[in-house]
Amino acid sequence: MAAPPVIRQLDLELRNIRKRYGSFTAVDDVSLKVEPGQFVCLLGPSGCGKTTTLRCVAGLEEPDQGGILIGGREVTGDPPWKRDIAMMFQDFALFPHMSVARQVGFGLEMLKKPKAEIAKRVAEVLASFEITQLAERRPGQLSGGQKQRVALARAMITEPRILLLDEPIGALDYSLRETVMLELKSLQRRTGISFIWVTHDQNEAFSLGDLVVVMNHAKIEQQGPPQDILSRPRTPFVAGFIQGNNVFHGKAGRAQGGVLEVETPLGAFGVPLLDLATPAPGSPLSFSVRAERLIERPDESVPNRIALRCITVEYFGAFRRHVLEGAGGAVVKYDQFGALPQSIREGEQITLGWAAENGVLHRATPA
Amino acid sequence: MHWKTRSRLTGWVLGTVTIGFLLFQWAPMFTMFTLSFAGETGGTTFPMNGVSLHWYRNLWEADLFDDFKPPMLRSFLLALACSATTVVLSVCAAQAMRGRFRGNGLYFYLLLLGLMAPGILVGFGFAILTRLLGIEGSWNTTAYVVHVSWALPFGFLTMLAVFNRFDPKLEEAALTLGATRVIAFRRITWPIILPGVIGTALFGFSLSYDEYARTLFTAGSDGTLPLAVMAQLDRQLTPELYAIGSVTTAMSLIVIALCSIGFWLRARALRGRPA
Numbered sequence: 069m070a071a072p073p074v075i076r077q078l079d080l081e082l083r084n085i086r087k088r089y090g091s092f093t094a095v096d097d098v099s100l101k102v103e104p105g106q107f108v109c110l111l112g113p114s115g116c117g118k119t120t121t122l123r124c125v126a127g128l129e130e131p132d133q134g135g136i137l138i139g140g141r142e143v144t145g146d147p148p149w150k151r152d153i154a155m156m157f158q159d160f161a162l163f164p165h166m167s168v169a170r171q172v173g174f175g176l177e178m179l180k181k182p183k184a185e186i187a188k189r190v191a192e193v194l195a196s197f198e199i200t201q202l203a204e205r206r207p208g209q210l211s212g213g214q215k216q217r218v219a220l221a222r223a224m225i226t227e228p229r230i231l232l233l234d235e236p237i238g239a240l241d242y243s244l245r246e247t248v249m250l251e252l253k254s255l256q257r258r259t260g261i262s263f264i265w266v267t268h269d270q271n272e273a274f275s276l277g278d279l280v281v282v283m284n285h286a287k288i289e290q291q292g293p294p295q296d297i298l299s300r301p302r303t304p305f306v307a308g309f310i311q312g313n314n315v316f317h318g319k320a321g322r323a324q325g326g327v328l329e330v331e332t333p334l335g336a337f338g339v340p341l342l343d344l345a346t347p348a349p350g351s352p353l354s355f356s357v358r359a360e361r362l363i364e365r366p367d368e369s370v371p372n373r374i375a376l377r378c379i380t381v382e383y384f385g386a387f388r389r390h391v392l393e394g395a396g397g398a399v400v401k402y403d404q405f406g407a408l409p410q411s412i413r414e415g416e417q418i419t420l421g422w423a424a425e426n427g428v429l430h431r432a433t434p435a
Numbered sequence: 436m437h438w439k440t441r442s443r444l445t446g447w448v449l450g451t452v453t454i455g456f457l458l459f460q461w462a463p464m465f466t467m468f469t470l471s472f473a474g475e476t477g478g479t480t481f482p483m484n485g486v487s488l489h490w491y492r493n494l495w496e497a498d499l500f501d502d503f504k505p506p507m508l509r510s511f512l513l514a515l516a517c518s519a520t521t522v523v524l525s526v527c528a529a530q531a532m533r534g535r536f537r538g539n540g541l542y543f544y545l546l547l548l549g550l551m552a553p554g555i556l557v558g559f560g561f562a563i564l565t566r567l568l569g570i571e572g573s574w575n576t577t578a579y580v581v582h583v584s585w586a587l588p589f590g591f592l593t594m595l596a597v598f599n600r601f602d603p604k605l606e607e608a609a610l611t612l613g614a615t616r617v618i619a620f621r622r623i624t625w626p627i628i629l630p631g632v633i634g635t636a637l638f639g640f641s642l643s644y645d646e647y648a649r650t651l652f653t654a655g656s657d658g659t660l661p662l663a664v665m666a667q668l669d670r671q672l673t674p675e676l677y678a679i680g681s682v683t684t685a686m687s688l689i690v691i692a693l694c695s696i697g698f699w700l701r702a703r704a705l706r707g708r709p710a
Contacts, residue, residue: 128607148610161608165626174622178613222612232611 077140079104079230079262080125085134087120094120095131096286102230102279105260107253109277111267113309117286118266122232125264126155139229149178154223158235160215162207168218169194169203175226189225197221212240216248224259231256233265237272249276270310274298282306299358302431307356314362314400317354320347327424330355333396337372339427347432355429357422359403360387364411366421373421376400378412392420464684471677479672490678503663503679509574510660514644516575517582521639522632524583525590529598550588554648557581562652573655581653582643589642590635597631630698637694641687 080102087095095117102108110118123129125136127148136144143151154175163171173190181189194200197217207215216237223231236252237245253276256263267273273280274294281291282305290302301307307315316337321329323346327338330353339355347353366373376392379399383389383406390402390412402420404411412418474485528546532539549557558581565577572578605627609619625632647661654662660683667676 126607126611128610147615148607149613149615151611153611155608155611157604157608159602159604161602161604163605163608163623174609174614175612178618222608226613 077104078102078137079106079139080264081135081137081140082121082125083135083137085121085124085131085136087117087124087129087131093286095124098134098283098286098288100281100288100291102262102264105256105262107256107263107265107276107278109265109267109273109280110283111270111273111277111280111309112283112289114268116283118268118283119234121283122155122234122264122266125230126153126232127151152229153232154226154228154230155232156219156223156234156236158238160207160219160239162210162215162218162222164207167204167206168199168210171207172218172221172225174222179226193221193225213244213248216240220252220255224255224261227259228261230262230264233263235267236265238267238269245272252276274310282309284309300428301356304354304356304430307354307428307430312359312401312403313356314359315354315356317352320349320351320353322349328429330429334374334394334398334400337427338424339429340425341429344429344431351432353430353432355427357427359389359401360405361422361426362400362402362420363422364402364404365419370421371424372427373419374400375417375419378414378416378418381410381412381414383410392418464680467677468681468684471674471681473674479674479677490674491682493675494678494682502667503660506658506660506663509657510644513574513579513582513659514640516579517586517643518636518639520579520583521586521590522636524587525594525635526628526632528587528591529594532595533598533603546591547588549584554585554646555651557584558649558652561649565653571655572653574650574657574659577653577655578650578659581649582646583639585646585649586639586642589638593631593635593638594628597628597634601628630701633694633697637691644687 078101080100082098082100085095085098086093098117098121100108100121110121112118120129124131125138127143127146127150131144134144135142138152163174166174169190172193173186176186176189190203191200194203197220199214199217199221202210202214202218207218210218216239220236233252237248240248249272252263263276265272265276274297277294279291280294280297282289282297284305290297290306297306298310301310301313304315304317307313316330316332316334318330318332318337321331321336323329323341326341328341328346330337330339337355363370374394376394378390378392380391381388382391385406387406388404388408388410390404392400392402394400400420402412470479470481470483471490472486472488473483473490474487475489476484478484532543536542561577561581562572565572570577601624605623606619609623610616614622645661646659647665650659650662658666664676664679
């Protein structure tokens with residue numbers, strides 16, 4: 069008889085959770101599975117429900133429907149102090165009346181550890197976060213970066229199963245963010261603790277996350293590894309939210325050889341169907357093409373072509389972005405590798421195109 | 436000439452008005468204070484006849500003051516009890532408001548009703564009510580209840596303001612670190628709101644200590660200090676009464692000064708010593 073398959077316990081599972089405030093739905097039917105030691109980023113614009121989702125995991129909000137499992141254990145009705153989690157808040161929420169050493173030891177104190185053990189462990193943690201010299205200071209005497217370290221040390225000292233981070237570097241100076249991001253990523257790798265990181269900054273989400281969950285209007289729009297979301301946005305929202313996509317709206321035409329013809333105000337284009345079902349002819353749909361996938365002055369072999377007029381050219385160093393206008397005022401972005409000489413002038417008329425396989429068809433929006 | 440955010444003239448006008456108002460506020464007390472140092476033959480109005488500590492000595496050597504001792508003790512105990520009760524009730528009431536429950540607007544206005552109701556009517560109405568219920572009025576039962584109802588709205592407003600500045604994320608952080616609600620309140624919330632709580636306690640104390648209108652009908656046969664002072668005013672007015680007033684005012688100022696020093700020390704401790 070074959071041995072039963074070893075089921076790896078998930079660190080976190082959200083089953084169709086829903087949270088309403090009066091008539092406002094903050095979280096709508098959100099399901100998520102977090103593998104042990106996974107770095108998950110909840111990404112979305114403000115008010116999309118990502119923070120509420122995180123607070124439901126922490127137990128600071130109770131979902132109206134659905135279940136939350138932490139380490140395979142049902143915790144939906146449990147208060148925060150009974151959950152194997154820790155949380156880091158955007159403004160760090162350091163206790164103003166406690167010294168750094170005292171508040172870093174707070175979690176252990178709550179576990180009723182002996183005093184000597186707490187002191188020893190606090191000293192270790194302060195040393196590993198390189199904040200030993202701050203031990204006797206109060207939060208009012210700390211810089212932003214120091215506060216961030218203290219908040220992290222305070223959250224990590226009990227070695228929770230999951231660390232919840234609500235825009236953890238949003239309050240830091242811009243110059244500090246990259247360093248802190250790298251540190252946090254390596255800390256997460258080292259400890260194997262699952263991180264759930266809420267952010268509205270896609271650079272954070274895509275550079276840190278093993279799994280990126282894009283949310284909008286209380287729902288999950290798409291989840292997957294960063295490459296998947298960047299190369300294959302599944303909804304027009306995701307395509308528009310992540311930088312560098314051109315989103316085209318149109319109507320389905322005939323499908324032939326796995327390529328769907330889409331009628332748009334800018335013309336008809338062939339878009340690969342991939343794993344999507346062939347939509348009924350005439351039904352509304354959308355697709356996107358990455359701005360750097362466009363080709364200047366394409367030859368006859370490129371089937372998808374648009375005549376445009378260049379409005380502005382912006383130079384970002386790594387790339388040069390052209391904003392172009394087509395028929396009916398539709399705007400198209402075209403990014404060119406920054407080291408290449410500028411080839412399109414402002415005001416110039418130009419034809420751009422793209423290879424059929426670079427079009428990404430979106431899931432049909434449920435009408 | 437370069438531009439300024441506020442003109443010099445505005446500064447002078449506002450400054451003058453402010454100082455004028457403060458003088459106006461303190462002048463009556465200062466008059467009483469001055470007259471309490473009148474000579475032995477001094478009266479209770481200007482001009483002052485001589486300068487002496489006669490009336491204070493008189494106070495010290497009793498006779499009249501003996502009449503004031505029991506009401507003073509009663510007032511002090513009553514004010515302490517009222518202060519303690521006000522603190523507990525206003526912290527609870529303000530905590531409840533943080534929860535934004537259904538009908539919290541109505542609850543807010545009902546609590547503030549105590550501020551707007553005329554004192555003499557509240558006192559009289561309460562006296563009628565207790566008589567109806569067959570309860571004998573006394574300073575430490577009926578008057579106590581009425582005093583709390585008077586001090587509560589002030590304490591409630593103070594605590595609301597305190598909680599407005601309190602960051603609920605601090606409590607949430609404690610909860611996610613394994614603290615139960617009770618522990619989070621004791622270890623995080625309470626130490627942070629403590630200055631506001633002390634303010635509320637002072638409010639409760641001073642509002643009760645000099646309450647007259649509400650006490651008049653509810654204190655029963657054993658009166659409080661304000662009642663005794665009023666009774667004495669009816670009988671005989673001497674600068675001795677002024678001396679009593681000055682002494683009690685000075686005591687209040689000392690208490691307030693001590694509290695302020697305490698706050699200042701605490702604020703310094705929170706900022707921490709410069710590293």
